[in-house]
Amino acid sequence: MKNASAGLYFLRLPDGVRIEHLPRGQAVVEVETRLCRATLSVQGAQVLKFESRASNTPMLWVSRDALFEPGRAIRGGIPLCWPWFNAHPDNPGLPSHGFARNLDWRLESADILPSGEARVVFCLEDSEQSRQWWPHAFKATLVLTLGLQLQLAFSVSNTGDDAFDMSYALHSYFPVSDLNNVRVEGLDGRCFIDQLQGNARRMQSGPVQIAGETDAIYLDVPDTLILVDGNRMRRVTADNMPCAVVWNPGPHKAARMADLGDDEYAGMLCVERGRLADAAIRLDAGASHRSLLTLADF
Numbered sequence: 001m002k003n004a005s006a007g008l009y010f011l012r013l014p015d016g017v018r019i020e021h022l023p024r025g026q027a028v029v030e031v032e033t034r035l036c037r038a039t040l041s042v043q044g045a046q047v048l049k050f051e052s053r054a055s056n057t058p059m060l061w062v063s064r065d066a067l068f069e070p071g072r073a074i075r076g077g078i079p080l081c082w083p084w085f086n087a088h089p090d091n092p093g094l095p096s097h098g099f100a101r102n103l104d105w106r107l108e109s110a111d112i113l114p115s116g117e118a119r120v121v122f123c124l125e126d127s128e129q130s131r132q133w134w135p136h137a138f139k140a141t142l143v144l145t146l147g148l149q150l151q152l153a154f155s156v157s158n159t160g161d162d163a164f165d166m167s168y169a170l171h172s173y174f175p176v177s178d179l180n181n182v183r184v185e186g187l188d189g190r191c192f193i194d195q196l197q198g199n200a201r202r203m204q205s206g207p208v209q210i211a212g213e214t215d216a217i218y219l220d221v222p223d224t225l226i227l228v229d230g231n232r233m234r235r236v237t238a239d240n241m242p243c244a245v246v247w248n249p250g251p252h253k254a255a256r257m258a259d260l261g262d263d264e265y266a267g268m269l270c271v272e273r274g275r276l277a278d279a280a281i282r283l284d285a286g287a288s289h290r291s292l293l294t295l296a297d298f
């Protein structure tokens with residue numbers, strides 16, 4: 001897999017931002033400011049860790065068995081699943097959840113804003129590798145703003161001559177104290193696709209509570225969802241991403257997953273936001289799409 005980290009060293013990095021390497025050589029951007037601490041993987045432009053100085057508690061979960069192998073998806077943090085969600089609709093041999101999380105992105109810039117927030121910008125453009133999986137020209141950008149809250153601004157431009165279809169999710173993994181203490185608020189009365197029941201469409205009644213394996217795509221949901229975990233509340237706010245996915249593998253699927261410890265399912269929950277299923281989009285030549293995700297303790 002092509003490694004973009006060579007270009008990293010030409011960037012001027014501000015105090016509080018540095019490049020480190022994982023044991024297998026992948027580059028990560030470490031952010032340490034008066035507002036937060038964070039670790040960002042160059043592969044996938046994936047936020048792996050984020051902790052604000054106000055909460056001093058990890059916002060995100062990463063599996064203790066995550067495989068940090070170049071080109072393999074990393075189990076945890078916030079992978080960006082793009083340009084398709086789940087298996088490719090026509091070719092199940094292509095990478096699950098698209099390829100954005102498998103490729104190295106280009107670190108475009110890193111700055112500390114006057115507010116004290118760090119701003120880190122990653123880009124991904126089509127390459128020989130991406131065109132083997134998806135024959136389209138594009139430029140994707142992820143702008144991360146890291147302060148007391150974490151903000152991800154995702155944009156894609158179609159730089160080719162033909163329209164393309166895409167779906168995506170910002171697949172946030174959250175640590176939870178105990179699944180029995182957890183609920184997701186904001187989805188009452190919303191339609192969801194139950195991926196565990198042959199994609200049957202159902203209606204949510206009350207908050208989402210987790211009783212075993214859960215894999216549901218909620219359609220047309222409010223911008224703000226609240227993840228309640230005992231006394232801890234996290235706000236998941238999306239702009240221009242009308243879908244939410246709530247996923248937990250439960251004990252049996254967890255036992256089959258190489259990159260997730262058998263008991264770890266009990267301490268995590270994914271609450272994802274994106275555009276998929278009915279909200280997938282077609283991007284015409286020259287057109288762009290933008291969306292924003294904000295995660296905050298409150």
Ligand SMILES: O=P(O)(O)OC[C@H]1O[C@@H](O)[C@H](O)[C@@H](O)[C@@H]1O
Binds near residue numbers: 097195215216245272
């Ligand atoms: O193992 P992956 O490719 O990271 O996917 C994990 C899960 O991601 C969720 O978003 C999907 O709804 C699930 O169906 C899927 O199992």
